Amino acid sequence: MSLTIRENEARIRWNFRQSRAMGQVSERFWAKLPDGSRDALVDGLSQSELQSVLLDVTRERAAKVTPARLLQRWQQDRFVRPSSIDPRELVKTQQLLWERLPETFDGVQLSPVTPLGTCSAIATINQNQVVSTIRGTEVASDPTNELAIEAAVRRRAGQDRVHLAACQRVIRAQPFDGPGMFAHFELFTLVSSARDTGSCRTELLIEHLRFWQDVLGDKAVLSFTAFKESALRDRIEDTVRPALEVAFTEDTERTKSENYYAGTALDIGRGSEGLGDGGFTTWTADLLGDAKERCLTSCISTERLTTIGV
Numbered sequence: 001m002s003l004t005i006r007e008n009e010a011r012i013r014w015n016f017r018q019s020r021a022m023g024q025v026s027e028r029f030w031a032k033l034p035d036g037s038r039d040a041l042v043d044g045l046s047q048s049e050l051q052s053v054l055l056d057v058t059r060e061r062a063a064k065v066t067p068a069r070l071l072q073r074w075q076q077d078r079f080v081r082p083s084s085i086d087p088r089e090l091v092k093t094q095q096l097l098w099e100r101l102p103e104t105f106d107g108v109q110l111s112p113v114t115p116l117g118t119c120s121a122i123a124t125i126n127q128n129q130v131v132s133t134i135r136g137t138e139v140a141s142d143p144t145n146e147l148a149i150e151a152a153v154r155r156r157a158g159q160d161r162v163h164l165a166a167c168q169r170v171i172r173a174q175p176f177d178g179p180g181m182f183a184h185f186e187l188f189t190l191v192s193s194a195r196d197t198g199s200c201r202t203e204l205l206i207e208h209l210r211f212w213q214d215v216l217g218d219k220a221v222l223s224f225t226a227f228k229e230s231a232l233r234d235r236i237e238d239t240v241r242p243a244l245e246v247a248f249t250e251d252t253e254r255t256k257s258e259n260y261y262a263g264t265a266l267d268i269g270r271g272s273e274g275l276g277d278g279g280f281t282t283w284t285a286d287l288l289g290d291a292k293e294r295c296l297t298s299c300i301s302t303e304r305l306t307t308i309g310v
Helices: 005-031 037-044 047-062 067-076 087-100 118-122 143-156 200-219 231-243 283-288 302-308
Strands: 113-115 137-139 161-171 184-195 220-226 248-250 264-270 273-281 293-301
Touching (some): 087 200, 118 283, 143 184, 143 283, 143 293, 200 231, 200 293, 220 231, 231 248
16 A cells, blocks of 8 residues: 555655664664674574574563563554554444455455565565564565465466455554554555456456445545556546446546556545555566566555544
């Protein structure tokens, strides 16, 4: 899921400050160690050896944590503070989304962690934006990336067309300013993948848009941006729009996520409230080494939807 303009600007500023600060700390740290220490840790140790070393350090640091310090961290650390959303209301939103999901989509209960590099390897996201662990994993920050990997696994196993859905709480390391903005939040996500035989992208697009239309009703606000000219743009006019019961408008001003999505991006909202986005990516094509693979993602924030009312 890409970010709103405000969130994207905050991310860029944070990345710059974070990279500079981390670079300065790293330089001071490595300067204290013998030459070759960095290469030894990065390339000289196996994953299990590095994990053992880091676990040993973490265990000793954890042993020094006092109850008073733990309480302080709970109150001050944005990564661990509870969300303000009423979970009883959130469950109602989740239930509605799952009930409206077409049978062609398989539900996937994702793990809260995913292999290290999941976002940076296929979505080119800066690793500083995710919470990495010392066990060669990272805390889930975008279920679309994880579902794309699962879709590639199923495609490689011979499944002709893959439609997956997941509802997952994620955590992102960059700060989000403003009331109601937390480091962790929940996303309901769709990912579809198939080999293009001519009309694949149009069919995938209609399936996703119909679902969001069904969930959001006549107040659904669906739009697209074509970052590159393609045949899909023509098919939107003569095939996609007639298949929908709400307007599917074109946003020619959007520039955010131009390098994140491959050609066409989506925006999903209800009334005046933006809820999420999506678009075509090259993720399953990259994972399978097949340029004809098509992958469409779309998702919304369940908490935003709960706040404005389903």
